[in-house]
Amino acid sequence: MAIYLIRHGTDEEGFRGGWSQRGLVVEGYRQSEKLGAYLKENQSGFPIHRIVSSDLQRALDTANEIAGFLKLPVESSGHWREMNNGVIAGMPNEIVNERFPGLYFSSLRMDERYPGGESPLEFYSRIQETLKRLSEEQISKNHLENVMIVTHGGVINIVYHLLKGLEWTNKNKAFPASNTGMHKVEYANGQWELTLENGLAHL
Numbered sequence: 232m233a234i235y236l237i238r239h240g241t242d243e244e245g246f247r248g249g250w251s252q253r254g255l256v257v258e259g260y261r262q263s264e265k266l267g268a269y270l271k272e273n274q275s276g277f278p279i280h281r282i283v284s285s286d287l288q289r290a291l292d293t294a295n296e297i298a299g300f301l302k303l304p305v306e307s308s309g310h311w312r313e314m315n316n317g318v319i320a321g322m323p324n325e326i327v328n329e330r331f332p333g334l335y336f337s338s339l340r341m342d343e344r345y346p347g348g349e350s351p352l353e354f355y356s357r358i359q360e361t362l363k364r365l366s367e368e369q370i371s372k373n374h375l376e377n378v379m380i381v382t383h384g385g386v387i388n389i390v391y392h393l394l395k396g397l398e399w400t401n402k403n404k405a406f407p408a409s410n411t412g413m414h415k416v417e418y419a420n421g422q423w424e425l426t427l428e429n430g431l432a433h434l
């Protein structure tokens with residue numbers, strides 16, 4: 232039983248991400264096509280039965296590309312979204328710098344919300360809950376299924392901290408999560424363990 236976590240392909244530069252609904256650029260589509268083709272060719276090594284995607288456009292674009300190769304439907308979910316950065320989501324960096332100078336993820340206090348968005352602590356709790364729910368469901372109901380989750384760098388970083396038993400804060404250095412990098416989490420001997428970190432064999 233495995234959970235595959237994929238970060239979406241490359242998206243537009245020059246804008247604040249978070250809950251931005253901007254999609255992939257050409258390179259992001261190419262990376263996603265390559266991952267889809269690789270997974271199709273290597274189905275015995277990477278058997279995937281279900282695809283769940285963050286419902287933000289850059290993740291959905293990535294998931295739809297992969298799903299086309301694997302002939303699977305995409306289930307979209309708001310739970311796997313990046314941190315909610317409220318009013319600055321998708322805004323050009325230049326405008327954010329004028330209107331909200333110094334407002335960055337790592338500059339927030341752990342309990343301080345982005346204007347109209349989440350605090351780092353709320354983001355952490357959402358991902359902790361979402362991972363807990365998925366891993367419990369996998370154990371109890373879907374234990375014969377491997378699920379792929381298409382999500383975001385910030386989310387994958389929280390999952391790493393949870394699985395490695397490390398304290399997470401918004402000041403920590405992030406674990407590597409490249410665009411379309413693949414992370415495999417397997418259940419063995421009563422616990423979930425990372426067995427592939429940022430796999431990029433498809434690129």
Ligand SMILES: O=C(O)[C@@H](CO)OP(=O)(O)O
Nearest residue numbers: 247248249313383384385
């Ligand atoms: O919100 C963002 O811009 C980044 C932060 O890690 O996430 P991603 O590009 O993976 O969505």
